Amino acid sequence: MNRRTAQRRQADKVRRDSKPWRKWYFTPAWRIRRAEQLYRVPYCEPCKRMGKTRKATTVNHLTPHHGDKEIFFHGPLESCCKNCHDQFIQRAERRGFRQTINAEGWPTDPEHPFNKAGSKYQV
Numbered sequence: 001m002n003r004r005t006a007q008r009r010q011a012d013k014v015r016r017d018s019k020p021w022r023k024w025y026f027t028p029a030w031r032i033r034r035a036e037q038l039y040r041v042p043y044c045e046p047c048k049r050m051g052k053t054r055k056a057t058t059v060n061h062l063t064p065h066h067g068d069k070e071i072f073f074h075g076p077l078e079s080c081c082k083n084c085h086d087q088f089i090q091r092a093e094r095r096g097f098r099q100t101i102n103a104e105g106w107p108t109d110p111e112h113p114f115n116k117a118g119s120k121y122q123v
Helices: 003-018 020-026 028-040 045-049 069-074 082-095
Strands: 058-061 077-080
Touching: 003 020, 020 028, 020 069, 028 058, 028 069, 028 077, 045 077, 058 082, 077 082
Parallel strands: none
Antiparallel strands: 058 077
């Protein structure tokens, strides 16, 4: 095994240990729910909002579950492509807000620091 493979295995072990809910993605209940979502909505919903048409390959939890089993298995979902999920959605979850802007150039997410009360940018 080369060094890179060993590093990936170690990172996977750390991820599994720190987030035990990751094993839920391999349960029959999740696989069925995921397949049903992709069957009902086969195209990427974020891409559709941007005027693009791309086949969905991933299912995103609209409400981040953070290990909550009820939200994981019964919360709202959206179909998305891997690009949208890995780039835009996960980045926004880590950051705590989305960086989308409206036609005037203002942030649309109420959680964006610009939109917070007391922001130095408030007009």
